[in-house]
Amino acid sequence: MKPLTFTLRERPDQRLDLSALVPHALAGKTPREIEQIDLQTTRQRFKVADAFRLRMGDVGQIRIQGACDRLDYIGREMKNGEILVEGDIGVQAGRLMAGGRLTVLGNAGPWAASGMKAGVFEIRGTAGDRLGSPLAGEIAGMRGGVVVVRGSVGERAGDRMRRGTIVVEGEAGPYAGSRMIAGTLIVRRKAGPLPGFLLKRGTIVLGDGCSALLPTFADCGQYDLVAMRWLAEMIEPYSKAAAVLLRRPLTRFAGDMAVLGKGEIFVRNRN
């Protein structure tokens, strides 16, 4: 069966809230009912029919064509099925996602995968600041699932992450993995300054190190740990590059000793 397809007519005048366009919310709806769904974020009403050309299909497979960075909250609280976005997207994509698969072929804005609980979220381009992070006032960020960013990410990726795995195949901005509570953040290339700032628990892996490491991380030596091999086996279906990195000897730094200090940063050895 063909996917249910939304094709953007033109770049909208206002930011749109696409959180209603998820498989479990659209199940059982008629084309007319879907076209009447409100998407506006201002006082000016903007329905699905105003923004998109709709082609009905399997609601378990949603495709959004011609997307742009004004489309926010895509895949928010998504429980199952699949969403494929052709183009860039706005803020908070995949926020509180609880299952299914969300794929973005372009770039994602800030707070992608914020508070994500389960499922798989792949971003083929870059992601903005605070990937997987909590919104202001929230205690924990990402709580489960797998996020793979093929490009680079902005600052504070994985901030206050509680569980789950983030793989960044490009570079990460400053404070990657800041305030992490647990979980795993893998950056294949270089990270910006001060990764693992106030890291309590959790694992950060840096393929090309970072521009500045906090002095509150203690060098524990170089290892080829079984846990990394196991993680490599688990991560390989999502990112071959990350799996290759994890199978190499890594130097372990324990920290952040400024807080609980039971976290760790692994850095690939250059020699």
Place this chain on the structure above:
Amino acid sequence: MSLIVRGVHIDDTFAEAFGMRATALIITADTAGWARQAALTMTGFATSVIGCGCEAGIDCELTGKQTPDGRPGVRVLLFAVSTAELQKQLQARVAQCVLTSPGSACYAGLEGEETLRLGNALRYFGDGWQISKRFGAKHFWRIPVMDGEFVCEATTGLTKKAVGGGNLLLIGRTTPATRTAAEAAVAAIAKVPDVIAPFPGGVVRSGSKVGSKYKGVPASTNDAFCPTLRGAVDSSLEPGVTCVLEIVVDGLTSEAVGAAMRAGIAAVIKLGPKRGATRICAGNYGGKLGPHHYHLRELLP
């Protein structure tokens, strides 16, 4: 009554087996030798639930492509009469024999609707330095040890459909020939998945009957199959027999036990009566105790 297949007499009887609780583990190490060593140590002194608390053995060896961490490994099966005893045996044996073995890691070898605590019970050895790792539905513990880390899956599966006590009695004219038949049967059974033969080398020479003349002794020698007592008791052995060896089979399913017994019988028949056993029998209690009955004539090749 018995059948004769290629010169080997097959008694028209059945093996009587019992339902058990069982679990499986995958033990890995840096080399196949160390994985095997950890598994052998863990499954030592686990021949019979009567005296060992559980029955355990190696199901098969695994290549790096078949294990969770890409290293060579071994699949081990454990059987016990109750879930509580199985949990106790699992925890004690992994803690003392696998955790202690250089380079080892331990993973669930069975998916079941119920689980047993594995790393969840052993993690306290980490004294607060243990690290929890989850990926999807998988949950592991990393426990710091002196050669790095002991990686252990949080839980492993439990099955309540396991069967213990499938058996074959191999009867021969000489000890070497009977032993050769037993070795052939064990080798064939080893190729059947989801089963173990828990006794030394898969073979038991001290088959038992229920009860004893002595108070408090739950099992005693199976005098009807002891050749040296042939003239003194109501013997099940014909003249000329000097040796009886038993093979006990435990399996995760009744089908696996049946398949193992079939493979064992086929191997003994293939060997023939001159080089191996002259007769195959099986142990039972009249069909009143164990719910699983394996009739030898239905297992012929």
